[in-house]
Each structure stands twice: as C-alpha cells, then as structure tokens.
Amino acid sequence: MEKDIEQILYSAEAIQERVVELGQTITADFKDKNPLLIGVLKGSFVFMADLVRALDMPCQLEFMGVSSYGNKSETTGAVKITRDLECDIEGRHVIVIEDILDSGLTLSYLMKYLQNRRPASIEICTLLDKPERRQVEVHPRYKGFAIPDAFVVGYGLDFAESYRNLPYIGVLKPSVYA
Ligand code: PRP
Numbered sequence: 384m385e386k387d388i389e390q391i392l393y394s395a396e397a398i399q400e401r402v403v404e405l406g407q408t409i410t411a412d413f414k415d416k417n418p419l420l421i422g423v424l425k426g427s428f429v430f431m432a433d434l435v436r437a438l439d440m441p442c443q444l445e446f447m448g449v450s451s452y453g454n455k456s457e458t459t460g461a462v463k464i465t466r467d468l469e470c471d472i473e474g475r476h477v478i479v480i481e482d483i484l485d486s487g488l489t490l491s492y493l494m495k496y497l498q499n500r501r502p503a504s505i506e507i508c509t510l511l512d513k514p515e516r517r518q519v520e521v522h523p524r525y526k527g528f529a530i531p532d533a534f535v536v537g538y539g540l541d542f543a544e545s546y547r548n549l550p551y552i553g554v555l556k557p558s559v560y561a
C-alpha cells in the first residue's frame with residue numbers, strides 16, 4: 384500500500400493528538416448531556432473508535448449507512464440511506480461523526496433527515512474538511528483538519544474500498560486512480 388502514497392499528510396501520531404483535543408472539547412461541551420454519537424459508515428469507523436475513547440463522559444453510539452447515487456466524482460446530490468438508525472433520537476443531543484466533508488451533499492441531506500426526528504440538538508464533528516469543494520453550506524462545529532483538494536486515503540478513507548486500514552492519512556498517487 385505504501386508505494387501508492389505520494390505524501391503523508393497526517394501521521395498516526397498527529398491524528399491521535401488532534402483526536403484527543405477534539406475529545407476534550409466535546410467532553411467539555413457535552414459533559415452532562417449524555418450525547419448520542421452517530422457515525423456515518425463506512426469512512427468514519429476508525430475516527431469514531433478513537434474519538435469515543437477520548438471522551439470522558441457517558442455517551443451512546445449509533446451508525447448509519449449512506450451512499451450517494453451514481454459516480455462519486457460526478458455526484459448528483461441525491462443521497463440514499465442504506466442503513467438506518469436503530470433508536471429514537473427525539474430529545475437527544477446528537478453529534479454526527481464523519482471522516483470527511485467534501486461537497487457537503489451527504490451531510491446536508493443527513494442533517495435534514497435527522498432534524499425531522501426532533502433531536503434536542505444536533506452538531507457535526509468531521510475529521511477532515513475540504514472547504515474548496517463545497518457545493519452546499521454545512522457548518523461543522525468540530526473539525527480535525529482543513530485539507531487541500533487532494534485524493535486522500537487511510538484512517539478509514541478509501542479508494543475503491545482499499546487503503547482504509549492505513550494508520551495515517553496520505554495523498555494517493557494519481558497513477559493509482561487515473
Ligand atoms: C464519504 C464521506 C462522506 C462523504 C462526503 O463517503 O465519508 O460520507 O463521502 O462527501 P460529500 O461532502 O461530497 O457528500 P463515501 O461516499 O466515500 O463512502 P464511505 O464512507 O463508505 O467511504
């Protein structure tokens with residue numbers, strides 16, 4: 384896998400340091416709120432696993448599956464739920480956990496979908512943000528790193544379902560996907 388990586392953007396250590404900071408901030412904000420963290424599969428699974436261990440308070444976890452219709456690079460903006468919640472979120476303090484915020488279409492759809500279920504509050508925590516790519520407005524309260532518009536993999540993020548298990552976040556060589 385390493386031979387396909389052009390550059391390491393964030394080492395495992397750098398990610399861990401930032402995740403711990405995020406965990407401390409979220410703990411301070413939600414200490415007495417027993418938040419429900421909703422991880423968006425599949426990309427968020429590694430971040431979610433590390434983030435929850437950096438939270439020093441009671442909380443619960445859920446996962447949802449979403450996918451965009453059609454080719455990712457030419458997204459139509461239509462999103463479908465492939466795995467729904469298994470619990471009622473009415474009155475709960477919800478934090479949606481994402482690995483990456485790109486066009487914003489996924490989170491924009493998901494936020495409306497979840498708002499309709501009447502949570503007490505709802506916030507977004509994304510590890511990565513690619514602001515240059517935004518097509519619709521989304522406002523994450525918690526953000527790990529803002530990154531340039533490069534094809535990144537690792538720490539949960541994939542190319543064609545591979546590289547999710549890299550412990551760092553790296554830029555994929557264009558020769559791999561071109
Ligand atoms: C990624 C990521 C977000 C979405 C962000 O998921 O996890 O859900 O894309 O892109 P957007 O802001 O342009 O909507 P992906 O569809 O690659 O699926 P995966 O999590 O299973 O890898």
